[in-house]
Amino acid sequence: MGKTTAKSVLVGGRKVAIRPEFMQMAIDTALKGIKKGRGPFGACITDLDGKLVSCAANSVILTPSPTRHAEVCAIDAACKKLKTHMLGRHIIYTTTEPCLMCRGAIYWAQIPVIVYGTNQNDARALGFDELNISDAQFLRIGKRKTAIIRGFMRKEAKGIFWKFRKISGKMY
Numbered sequence: 704m705g706k707t708t709a710k711s712v713l714v715g716g717r718k719v720a721i722r723p724e725f726m727q728m729a730i731d732t733a734l735k736g737i738k739k740g741r742g743p744f745g746a747c748i749t750d751l752d753g754k755l756v757s758c759a760a761n762s763v764i765l766t767p768s769p770t771r772h773a774e775v776c777a778i779d780a781a782c783k784k785l786k787t788h789m790l791g792r793h794i795i796y797t798t799t800e801p802c803l804m805c806r807g808a809i810y811w812a813q814i815p816v817i818v819y820g821t822n823q824n825d826a827r828a829l830g831f832d833e834l835n836i837s838d839a840q841f842l843r844i845g846k847r848k849t850a851i852i853r854g855f856m857r858k859e860a861k862g863i864f865w866k867f868r869k870i871s872g873k874m875y
């Protein structure tokens with residue numbers, strides 16, 4: 704795993720900035736999404752230089768499809784845009800700790816950096832059913848040295864859940 708500080712991470716010996724504006728974008732995408740009936744989760748993908756590639760909100764109910772988590776949607780959009788299935792020089796910013804399925808998608812896309820806001824316990828506390836594995840389990844069972852930045856802008860990301868509850872009045 705890359706050595707992490709609050710705002711940067713080492714990827715293959717290179718110092719890469721973790722930028723709050725991209726987590727804010729993921730949060731804004733989720734907030735916009737819930738007004739349109741989407742789930743309260745958002746994700747953005749940038750390259751290691753900080754260029755935005757894609758943003759997506761959860762669209763499980765809207766599609767409808769159980770695989771349309773924000774992370775999978777953002778990965779699909781990035782791959783389509785870049786015409787590749789490999790995002791080995793990219794960062795995924797996601798408002799909530801990725802579930803088992805999304806960690807799988809992130810792994811197969813070879814994304815070397817995961818940045819997340821709220822954790823699985825935050826989501827579970829609000830009534831979401833989280834199928835998850837821990838960061839440690841993910842790093843242990845996989846072969847890649849993924850850098851994981853936890854709790855990045857957690858408080859701001861958590862605000863999505865409260866807004867969702869207010870707007871929809873229901874949980875999944």
Ligand SMILES: [Zn+2]
Nearest residue numbers: 772802804805
């Ligand atoms: Zn997921």
